[in-house]
Amino acid sequence: MSQNDIGSETAPGRPATIEPVYRLVGAGADGEDRTVEAALRPMDLDEFIGQERVREQLNLMLRAARARGATADHVLLSGAPGLGKTTLSMIIAAEMDAPLRITSGPAIEHAGDLAAVLSSLTGGEVLFLDEIHRMSRPAEEMLYMAMEDFRVDVVVGTGLGATAIPLELPPFTLVGATTRAGLLVPPLRDRFGFTAHLEFYAPAELERVIHRSARLLDVAIEPEGAAEIAGRSRGTPRIANRLLRRVRDYAQVKADGVVTREVASAALAVYEIDGRGLDRLDRTVLGALLGLFGGGPVGLSTLAVAVGEERETVEEVAEPFLVREGLLARTPRGRVATPAAWAHLGLAPLPQGGSGTGQQGPFGTGPGGPAASPSPRQRPPRR
């Protein structure tokens, strides 16, 4: 299986996902998630928590298709990892009472691979194409023809002797999922009759996810315990479910098995996940930005060297959440901490700036300055 990002516009030579360090708050699925997730997946739209608008629209569309006895329109689901795209694709098949076929962009190396999948579909089947933005260009072209005309041209032979044999397909519903909707070519995007963008979940919704999972996993949990976990789950059900499992372990070993606020808080402290869901990597980056560079602006490379990580790790693993949380800003002059970052690490902003004014840092290290480790005096408290 090729890991190359054929046909997409990601930076050349860079893998599509960079998550080199294992993180309890990483949004991608780890091995344990894959086994447990099957048990925790909502099976129908009523059980699916949050995303009210998407749920309502999808519900209408599927009901109407069912009433007409037709296959549903093609659906594109976009959104960050762990927000429920795979879950929704399974729900769509279940609601349509149709079989589900699962494949993914990286698994389709050649147009021929796609032709093989498409030609084996039965009428009404739901084809789930995960990571659809990672499909090769030729396969992409074949796909949008198949989506519109339910027909593919299979090329047999090579060179002058090559002929295209048209192949009729039964009607099917394509459900495409992507974390990078912007990478899809417009002709492909336009052939989806329904496009849904999944948003991050509100804490109250994550609390419901946690209560539901606790019930399924037979974990006793108090509302305050669920709230404590929800607040640290970065708006992502997958992370909420994972943190719940780690808190459950702690509750079993160190307490009487019941997840109270105190138990959740103590458990997550062991895993170094703070009250806002930042882990050690996030706090190291933020701590260096404040402690070494006075809050910035500082260049990405300098910041990366200062924390002893790769540029990509800082940029693609740590920063997105810090930016989303309003703790860090990316500016043309470099990375800048916001006032909220100082408050979060329990530090007072430097008097002459520290929030984007470009003043010198506490050690006279402006952007590009020496990358020593933060002095104990300036080192932000670790939680």
Ligand SMILES: Nc1ncnc2c1ncn2[C@@H]1O[C@H](COP(=O)(O)OP(=O)(O)OP(=O)(O)O)[C@@H](O)[C@H]1O
């Ligand atoms: N709305 C929801 N209600 C309840 N549980 C949810 C919801 N959304 C996601 N989950 C749970 O979160 C976990 C991850 O969801 P899912 O695998 O569908 O995410 P995804 O968007 O496909 O992620 P990826 O981009 O990594 O493939 C699953 O165990 C699922 O049960």
Ligand SMILES: [Mg+2]
């Ligand atoms: Mg998925």
